[in-house]
Amino acid sequence: MDAFYASCELLRYPQLKGLPVVIGGGRRKEDDLLGKLQTAYPEGEWTEETFAERLDRIPVDFFPRIEGYTGRGVITTATYAARQFGIGSAMGLMKAAKLCPQAILLPVDFERYRYFSRTFKSIITDIAPVMQDRGVDEVYIDFTHVPGGQREGGRVLARLIQKSIFDATGLTCSVGVAPNKLIAKMASEFNKPKGISIVHEADLQTHIWPLACRKINGVGPKADEKLKGFGIHTIGDLAAREQHWLIENFGKSYGAWLHEASWGRDDRPVETESEPVSMSRETTFEHDLQAVRDREELGAVFTRLCEQVAADLQRKGYEGKTIGIKLRYDNFQAVTRDQSLSEYTADAKRIRQVAGQCLKRVDLSRRIRLLGVRVGSLVKAGTAPDSVSQPMKAEEPGHEWQTQLLFTDD
Secondary structure: OOOHHHHHHHHHOHHHOOOOEEEEEEEOOHHHHHHHHHHHOOOOOOOHHHHHHHHHHOOHHHOOEOOOOOOOOEEEEEOHHHHOOOOOOOOEHHHHHHHOOOOEEEEEOHHHHHHHHHHHHHHHHHHOOOEEEOOOOOEEEOOOOOOOOOHHHHHHHHHHHHHHHHHHHOOOOOEEEOOOHHHHHHHOOOOOOOOEEEOOHHHHHHHHOOOEHHHOOOOOHHHHHHHHHOOOOEHHHHHOOOHHHHHHHHOHHHHHHHHHHHOOOOOOOOOOOOOOOEEEEEEEEEEEEOOOOOHHHHHHHHHHHHHHHHHHHHHHOEEEEEEEEEEEEOOOOEEEEEEEEEEEEOOHHHHHHHHHHHHOOOOOOOOEEEEEEEEEOOEEOOOOOOOOOOOOOOOOOOOHHHHHHHOOOO
16 A cells, blocks of 8 residues: 555545655544634634544644654654655654654554555455455455456556555555565565556566665665675675575575575465464653653553553454563663463453563663563464463562562552
8 A cells, every 4th residue: 555544644634635744653632633723713613523524624734743843753654745855664753853844743543544454455355355464554465366367467457456445445555466475565666656567577687686685575674784795785686696605694594585585586375364473562652761760650551551462362362371571771772571371361460460570580770762562372262272270480580679669569
């Protein structure tokens, strides 16, 4: 999908089309905007009853700008008009404010995005039922056996999917057509927005090899820096290296995969069903918190994260037996701890209890930037084999007094 979150917002606020808009920084708080409108229109033109029906008539000047933003919020996505200023996903809002201070800042509304996600995926499966869900805004489709799917090399089907989604939602998407998932993923980025790109096996050297290595889904910033250190900047450079050299320098598994990827080889099937291995929730604080001074705030956040993970598990029908925590300190150092149980659970209180035990094994005297809770080793609820109850593993000593400051009810 093209700038998915931003596009969902522009359906609600069409007056912002063509303007630099960034989404991020926090949850939606419409009361602030409503109060501003009521102050400007004291005659009662804007009321709680009419607010939702008149969103498209809110004057552009009433939307908050990113200029002067202070805090640790990050951008979830941005309109293409904002991207022209160098703004992108995962960028800090403070940095974005320097690049484009006039950009409009909208908070996230995940409930709305999930609704449109379910809608466009339902439309796709009606046309091409062999679909792999790749998150809220992306899917893989195997159209090998779709009637008429091969016409014009898949272009006719791609146009049908684009038109069907747009007619039903008003949203646009870009489609990459290729012999496998690896190349299709890259091709989907070639002509955004509203693009269709078809890459055949014979196009590897002309279409794929000139691209930067980072365009391969699976080559992260660290691997990319290491590749550049060896003078490997493009996928073609990577393909020119012998497989044994890549294995020697990047390990047996990753080195072999880099060789295959550079030659456009990928035999992964489109999987219509997949099971999550874990679910987690985390939050980055607006300012660093400290266990003693901010005990009440940290305890409330910790409880909320455990409840959110439990709600996610229950809503999706899973239970887990490995519970863990993640902290990032003020120097950006991250630490994780986890503990496995003898039983499976999706209970918020149990998750909080065990996560609290994990916190006893980290240093809570340092300032904390991020806190997260994770539940892994998932199975479908009710399918776990009965296990013999065993005592919980003894905890490592070290910081129990700090944990008690945070979690007095454990």
